[in-house]
Each structure stands twice: as C-alpha cells, then as structure tokens.
Amino acid sequence: MKQISIRLKITLWYTVTLVVMVLFTCFIVFFVSNQILQKTVRDNLIEAIEHNVDEIEYFPNLQALEETNDVDHYIQYQDGYLEIDDDFLNQVNEVYTSLYRSEDAALLYGENPISKETAELPFANSQVQKIKVDGTLYYIFDRMLTREGLQGLYLRGVVSELQGKGQMTDIVRISMVLLPALVLLSIFGGYWIAGRMLRPIHRLSQMASQIEKGGDLKKRIDIGKGNDELHQLADRFNAMFGRLDEAFEAERQFASDASHELRTPMSVITAQCEYLLEKQRSAEEYEQSLRVIQRQSNKMAGLIRDMLDFARLEARADSYARERVDLSELVRSLCTDLALIAENGITLKAEVEAGVICVGNRELLSRLLTNLVSNAYRYGKENGHILVKLMQEGGRIALSVCDDGIGIAKEEQSKIFRRFYQADNSRSSAGTGLGLAMAYEIAQFHGGALSVESELGKGSVFTLQLPGLEDNAPENP
Numbered sequence: 156m157k158q159i160s161i162r163l164k165i166t167l168w169y170t171v172t173l174v175v176m177v178l179f180t181c182f183i184v185f186f187v188s189n190q191i192l193q194k195t196v197r198d199n200l201i202e203a204i205e206h207n208v209d210e211i212e213y214f215p216n217l218q219a220l221e222e223t224n225d226v227d228h229y230i231q232y233q234d235g236y237l238e239i240d241d242d243f244l245n246q247v248n249e250v251y252t253s254l255y256r257s258e259d260a261a262l263l264y265g266e267n268p269i270s271k272e273t274a275e276l277p278f279a280n281s282q283v284q285k286i287k288v289d290g291t292l293y294y295i296f297d298r299m300l301t302r303e304g305l306q307g308l309y310l311r312g313v314v315s316e317l318q319g320k321g322q323m324t325d326i327v328r329i330s331m332v333l334l335p336a337l338v339l340l341s342i343f344g345g346y347w348i349a350g351r352m353l354r355p356i357h358r359l360s361q362m363a364s365q366i367e368k369g370g371d372l373k374k375r376i377d378i379g380k381g382n383d384e385l386h387q388l389a390d391r392f393n394a395m396f397g398r399l400d401e402a403f404e405a406e407r408q409f410a411s412d413a414s415h416e417l418r419t420p421m422s423v424i425t426a427q428c429e430y431l432l433e434k435q436r437s438a439e440e441y442e443q444s445l446r447v448i449q450r451q452s453n454k455m456a457g458l459i460r461d462m463l464d465f466a467r468l469e470a471r472a473d474s475y476a477r478e479r480v481d482l483s484e485l486v487r488s489l490c491t492d493l494a495l496i497a498e499n500g501i502t503l504k505a506e507v508e509a510g511v512i513c514v515g516n517r518e519l520l521s522r523l524l525t526n527l528v529s530n531a532y533r534y535g536k537e538n539g540h541i542l543v544k545l546m547q548e549g550g551r552i553a554l555s556v557c558d559d560g561i562g563i564a565k566e567e568q569s570k571i572f573r574r575f576y577q578a579d580n581s582r583s584s585a586g587t588g589l590g591l592a593m594a595y596e597i598a599q600f601h602g603g604a605l606s607v608e609s610e611l612g613k614g615s616v617f618t619l620q621l622p623g624l625e626d627n628a629p630e631n632p
C-alpha cells in the first residue's frame with residue numbers, strides 16, 4: 156500500500172466508499188420499495204373487491220330483474236336471481252374476483268387462477284390471507300356479502316405478488332445499468348481530478364529535485380498563481396531555499412573575508428622576514444621589525460580565536476547551556492575588572508540595578524560586555540569616560556555601554572554589526588572586525604537585540620535589550 160501513489164490511494168478510497176454507499180442505498184431503496192409495492196398490491200386487492208361488492212344485486216324474481224333494463228349477467232340463486240355487472244370481470248390491477256357460495260365453497264361466477272389450490276382455504280371475512288402456489292405468493296381477500304338476499308355469498312379476490320414485482324424488476328433493471336455506469340463515471344472522473352489536483356505536487360517535487368541536483372539555490376519553484384495549501388507549500392520551499400542560499404552565501408563570504416583578513420598580517424610578516432633576511436640589519440631595525448611581526452601575529456591569533464568562537468556559536472549554539480544568570484552581579488564584577496584597563500586615561504563607571512536576573516549563558520554574556528567595553532576603550536578619547544548601565548524596565552532588561560569617544564558615522568551604523576566590517580574611524584586599529592558581529596549573535600542567542608546610537612566626534616551608546624525572566628524560555632535542564 157505504501158508504494159501506491161497518492162492519486163491511486165485517493166481513487167481507491169473513495170471508490171470503496173462509493174461502492175459501499177451505493178450498495179447500502181440500493182439495499183434500502185429495494186427493501187423499502189418492495190415493502191411499499193407489496194402493500195400497494197394488497198390495497199389494490201381490497202379496493203377492487205370492495206368495489207365489486209356493489210356490482211352484485213339480488214332480485215326476488217325474473218320479472219323484477221328484467222325491469223332494471225340493465226342486465227349484464229344473472230345467476231339463479233336460492234329463490235331469486237343475482238344480477239352481476241360486467242365490470243366484475245375487469246381485472247383492475249390484475250386482481251381476479253370470484254363469487255362463491257360459502258356453504259359448499261362453490262364458484263358461482265368470476266375467475267380464480269388458483270381455484271383448485273384455494274378450494275380448501277376457509278373464507279376469512281375482510282382479511283388478507285397468503286398462499287404459495289408453485290413458488291409464487293398470492294394474496295387472497297374474502298368479503299362476505301351481507302345485503303338482503305346476498306347472505307351466504309362471498310367475494311374472493313386473488314392477486315399475485317408478482318404484480319408488484321413486475322414494477323420492482325423494472326427499477327432493479329434500470330438501477331443495475333445506471334448505478335454501475337455512474338460509479339464508473341465517478342471513478343474515472345475522480346481519478347482525473349485527483350491527477351489534476353496532484354499535478355502541482357508533482358511539479359513541486361520535480362523542481363525541488365532539479366534544484367537539489369543542480370545545486371542552484373537561486374532557482375525558485377514556480378507552480379503558477381494561487382493561494383491554496385500547495386502554493387503555500389511552494390512559498391515555504393522558496394523561503395527555505397532563500398534562507399539556505401543566504402546561509403551558504405554568508406558562509407562563502409565568511410571564508411573569503413577570513414582568508415583575506417589573514418592574508419594581510421601574513422604578508423606583513425613575510426615581508427618583514429624577507430626584509431630582515433635580505434642583509435645584515437642594525438639591532439634597532441631588528442627590534443622594530445620583530446615588533447611589527449609580533450603585532451601582526453597577535454592580530455592573527457586574535458582573528459583565529461574570534462573566528463573559531465564565532466564558528467562555534469553559529470554551528471553549535473545549543474552547546475551553550477542556558478541557566479539563571481544574576482546579571483547585576485556579572486556586570487558589576489566584570490566592570491570592576493575592565494575598569495583596571497584604564498587605557499588612554501579613560502575611566503569606567505558602572506550603574507547597576509540590583510537583582511536583575513535573566514536566563515542565558517554566563518560565558519557569552521561576559522564576552523558580549525567585554526567586546527562592547529573593549530571597543531569603548533579602543534575608540535574612546537584621551538581621558539574619556541565609559542558608563543555601563545544595567546536596568547530592568549517593564550520586564551525588559553537593558554544593558555548599555557556609553558562612551559564619549561570618536562563616534563560612528565550615520566551611514567556606517569547599520570554595517571558595523573557585519574562580520575569583518577571596520578568603519579573608517581578604525582582602519583588602523585588592532586581590532587578584527589568580528590567583535591560586534593559576535594555580540595550581535597550573542598544577543599540573538601538570548602532572544603534579545605543589540606542596537607547603536609552614535610554621533611561622530613561625540614560618542615556612542617550600544618544597548619543590549621534582553622527579555623526579562625518571565626519572558627524567557629525555561630532553563631535547560
């Protein structure tokens with residue numbers, strides 16, 4: 156069953172349902188119709204006999220009979236005569252009517268197709284009796300005549316159940332042809348419609364496999380216009396390809412940026428080595444070159460460390476455990492350490508609200524704050540100030556690092572969070588261009604956001620917004 160296509164499965168499912176429903180309906184219809192028809196046959200029998208009751212009249216003598224001028228048929232009975240209307244023999248609805256004398260069950264007039272078989276059947280006034288002759292069921296209705304002179308007479312009506320069956324056979328015959336034809340029609344129709352409905356899925360899978368084989372994530376699935384589930388699925392696929400494409404593109408960019416960033420210090424080191432080895436140099440020249448080599452090696456080491464951290468955070472973000480972090484305590488102790496840097500005479504102050512707790516990773520949050528404060532030192536002015544503020548407002552936590560340093564131009568503010576991006580103000584700095592990108596990733600990891608407000612020459616404020624404890628996801632076990 157698993158190998159069968161969805162189209163066939165749908166068709167098989169509703170074919171079985173349809174056939175069961177049709178059979179069930181047929182059974183109900185035939186059963187009920189049969190009941191109704193048999194009742195109609197019995198009603199017709201009773202009606203015909205009741206009608207014929209008035210077709211018989213008694214006349215005490217022949218003279219009185221002849222005076223009526225309307226003699227169809229007459230029979231001598233007891234001391235007088237019975238006058239019987241012609242209609243008596245009309246087999247309305249195939250009902251046979253016969254007139255019997257009850258005392259000896261003698262047939263006086265009329266027709267009874269099963270007179271032999273019913274000879275022994277006692278008369279039962281106004282009752283329908285049943286008798287089976289040669290496998291056929293007959294209904295018999297007896298009516299005692301009570302009018303004056305007619306005492307001792309019975310009218311007996313006989314009708315075969317086949318009279319109703321005849322009509323029934325027609326219904327069955329028509330149904331036998333019509334219903335299978337309709338079922339077949341709806342099976343083929345359904346198979347065709349299922350095929351049409353599933354065509355976009357087929358297209359979708361074909362295009363997805365084309366994209367997968369060709370490896371071109373820029374291609375998109377196109378199944379025409381529409382807004383049904385399949386079009387929504389195609390949109391989701393396209394969005395997924397878009398994201399994959401972006402991710403691969405970012406990966407490619409990262410690899411190319413990384414090799415570019417590493418190449419620069421590498422070529423400086425190589426050039427310095429070649430310069431030193433070219434000929435005998437003075438002690439000062441050696442020292443100077445070695446310092447350049449040391450600086451560039453440090454830069455490379457920093458780059459490699461940052462890149463590895465970055466890769467770890469991106470690839471295995473879930474390997475960083477989330478726990479309850481007392482942010483107030485963390486920020487306070489970090490600021491105490493970072494204030495010791497006191498580079499360029501810059502002083503660091505911290506305003507920390509007590510009891511601010513979040514769910515996150517201690518190591519990553521420390522890294523983020525360290526990156527922001529390091530930048531504030533690096534891009535700060537001589538004898539400048541850094542203010543680190545932590546506060547909680549309406550369930551949201553805000554951690555900001557404010558400096559009065561060189562600031563960032565408006566047009567560069569949106570770019571500084573990109574990997575390896577370094578603004579014009581820092582071209583000669585010892586940074587790697589990865590610090591803020593890392594901080595941005597860390598903010599996202601915590602379900603928060605990192606933003607900047609800055610004015611060139613006046614300073615910058617970097618703010619991390621974090622969800623408070625109640626908004627956070629539950630802690631990792």
Ligand code: ADP
Nearest residue numbers: 530531534571577578581586587588589590591
């Ligand atoms: P870097 O290692 O170059 O500092 P970052 O990713 O940390 O890289 O920062 C990206 C760029 O943003 C920096 O090169 C610098 O131009 C700018 N920047 C970051 N922090 C500040 C700041 N506090 N003041 C001025 N410019 C800053």
